[in-house]
Amino acid sequence: MxxxxxxxxxxxxxxxxxxxxxxxxxxxxxxxxxxxxxxxxxxxxxxxxxxxxxxxxxxxxGGKEEILHAVVEDVYDDLRDLVERSFAADATEPARDQFRRFIGRAFAHFTERRELFRILMKEAQRLGFSGDEERVRFYLEQRRKVAGALEVPVRRAIESGEIRPLPPEAIVHMILGNLQGVQMQMALQDRIGTCTAPSLSSDEASDLVTTILFDGLLTAPAHPRNDSEPGTHAHDA
Amino acid sequence: MxxxxxxxxxxxxxxxxxxxxxxxxxxxxxxxxxxxxxxxxxxxxxxxxxxxxxxxxxxxxGGKEEILHAVVEDVYDDLRDLVERSFAADATEPARDQFRRFIGRAFAHFTERRELFRILMKEAQRLGFSGDEERVRFYLEQRRKVAGALEVPVRRAIESGEIRPLPPEAIVHMILGNLQGVQMQMALQDRIGTCTAPSLSSDEASDLVTTILFDGLLTAPAHPRNDSEPGTHAHDA
DNA sequence: GTTAGAAATGACCGACCGGTCAGAATGCGA
DNA sequence: TCGCATTCTGACCGGTCGGTCATTTCTAAC
Incomplete structure (x- = not known):
């Protein structure tokens, strides 16, 4: 026994x-x-x-600091896994659908794990902007784990011609920024009883992000879709 | 004298x-x-x-807390002014150009005021997620100053039919999320000597954000542009 | 020059907390 | 059962910092 x-x-x-x-x-x-x-x-x-x-x-x-690092590392590891799992599907699936799946899962992940999102918001930034060289390196390393994973499908979609050939790193940052922005909105929303807005559901949010990201805000293309490079438009002084 | x-x-x-x-x-x-x-x-x-x-x-x-509040309040006030100034132009100007101007100015604003962006990143979130009712209210109030100002041109563009009739608050959050995401990338970029990426310039960043936001990532519309509501696409379990 | 009121100052206090370490508790093999 | 080794523990220490307030310095009216 x-x-x-x-x-x-x-x-x-x-x-x-x-x-x-x-x-x-x-x-x-x-x-x-x-x-x-x-x-x-x-x-x-x-x-x-x-x-x-x-x-x-x-x-x-290492005390408090080491504990924080361990927690943050786990959060980012989970996130990277989530990315990799979301895009594991067959290569023939349209990029838009693959990303829609990822976005939905990302929202679900953080919606049922509020506390992780909070930690990310409150502490990760702090690490990234810390004066300490070591901490900054740690933060960048963690962030790259996720960004790197997300770059793979982005590159694939660019190569297959499905999405515009913009800098992949930038696209990744925008995607992550979008997710964060909307997740933030949802988090704040139920933090105070919906002040004004009709309270975006997790699923609606996913569709919304996907639509804007892939189809854009415009109702009618201002210029040809295959005008792949941003080109020059109105600038200001 | x-x-x-x-x-x-x-x-x-x-x-x-x-x-x-x-x-x-x-x-x-x-x-x-x-x-x-x-x-x-x-x-x-x-x-x-x-x-x-x-x-x-x-x-x-009020001590430290009051000082922080005063600083943050100023930052948000400046931001709201920036929004209002950027869209003050004549009503006939295409929405895309107006927003391009705003995005450019926003990047310029924070690029030459790194420290304000840092404070926003490090502390504003902390306020928003604080357990303290009072602090949260303060944060929401500040944020709404900016979001509210940005909602005006968004609503106008929707009414004029230039952009899709999606929830204006959500659009605003996505725009702000994008700005933050990309500004963050730029901030981190020159924090460590450009690890890999070719270092987005402020102007390139503006074009990029505008392009993705308004024109979308796709090279060819997957479905009609006037399919204004996101509709149902691939969902996952 | 005098003086009353306002404003500035920094030594001081008390609370707090991260980290340590001597000793208690526990496990484990003989 | 004994005794060694490993692990656990929380009282304690040193340092820090936010906030206070008695005192000093300044201002300006008379």
Whole structure:
């Protein structure tokens, strides 16, 4: 009955350690989402995880900072997986449909995981704009994980001629910016009882983003669709 | 020579007070951009503004929080002005050109005022997601100043039939999301010597955003342009 | 020059928190 | 059961910082 130290897949001892680590990260997520990095206290994380403060330092010798990094890293890993899974389908599927699927899943992901979105908004930016070289590098690395994954289908769609040959990195940033902007709107929306707007549903939001992104706002093309490069239009002084 | 307390436009005493207040806010902007709210110290702000710490509390009895609010409020006011100025032109100008002008100015505004963008990124979100009812309300109010201003031209363009009749609030959020996403990319880009990308210029960025926003990514319309409502497309489970 | 009121100042206080470490608890093999 | 090793723990320490207020400095009216 009592476990033997046999050569099982994972040495038991280690598995338990991993479980505890996960519990600590769970607690950290919760507190970070609620308070933000600056106001979160190690003490509270420890309390929620039901460990002594000192124990956290066993698992995360780097202290608060290391905990934040671990949490953020997980969030971005999940996001990258989500991207990769969303585009895994056959290559014949129209780009528009593939992206529509991704966008829908991304909204769903963060809608049922508010706290992760909060952490991303509150802390990721802070890392990116931190004065500390190390932190900035970490942030860029994380962001590139996702951007890199998303660049693959974008490039494919450009090569197949489905979408305009604009700089892929820029397209990726715009897509991510759109997602963030609308997710933000939805998050704020139910934060105060819908002040004015008719409360976009997750599905409506997906359609909307896809439409604007792929079809554009204009009702009638101002100039030929195959005018692929932005070209020069009205500039201002 | 010595000033008289005459009934001039502004009572001198008050003007000087206003100047000092402005100097303090300048210093605050600088420190907030560099360190963020949590790590900024009143002491440092006072030092840079060349006042004693106590004096700051004369001008901002609410302390650190009130200072942040004042700074953020100014940023949003400027932004709203920028929106209103950009669309003040005659009503016959095509919507696309008007928005192109706005987008260009917005990039220019934040490109030559990095520190304001930083503050917006680092702190505004934090306010929006704060647990405190009061802070959230403040944030929403600020944001609405800008969103409200931008909604005007959007509504006009919808009514004139130039752009699709999608929910104006959503369009506004997407526009703002795009601007933020791309501005962010540019900010990060020159934060580390351009890792890979060919470094989007401010003007290229404006064209790019305008193109995607108005003309869409697709090279050929997948379905009729006047299919104004997003309609149902590929959904996923 | 005098003085009353306003404004500026920075030493000080108390709260808070990240991180440490000596000792307690626990596990585990002999 | 014993004893060693590993892990857990929370009281404690040092440092920081927001905010206060008694004192000083300035201003301007008389």
């Amino acid at each position: 009592t476990a033997e130290t046999s050569v099982e897949s994972v040495p038991r001892r280690e598995r338990e350690r991993e479980m505890r680590r996960a519990a600590m990260l769970d607690a950290a997520r919760q507190v970070l989402a609620e308070k933000g990095f600056a106001d979160a206290t190690i003490e509270e994380i420890a309390q929620i995880a039901e460990f002594g403060k000192g124990t956290l330092y066993n698992y995360f010798p | 010595t000033a008289e307390t005459s009934v001039e436009s502004v009572p001198r005493r008050e003007r000087e007070r206003e100047m000092r207040r402005a100097a303090m806010l300048d210093a605050a902007r600088q420190v907030l951009a560099e360190k963020g709210f949590a790590d900024a110290t009143i002491e440092e702000i006072a030092q840079i503004a060349e006042f004693g710490k106590g004096t700051l509390y004369n001008y901002f009895p």
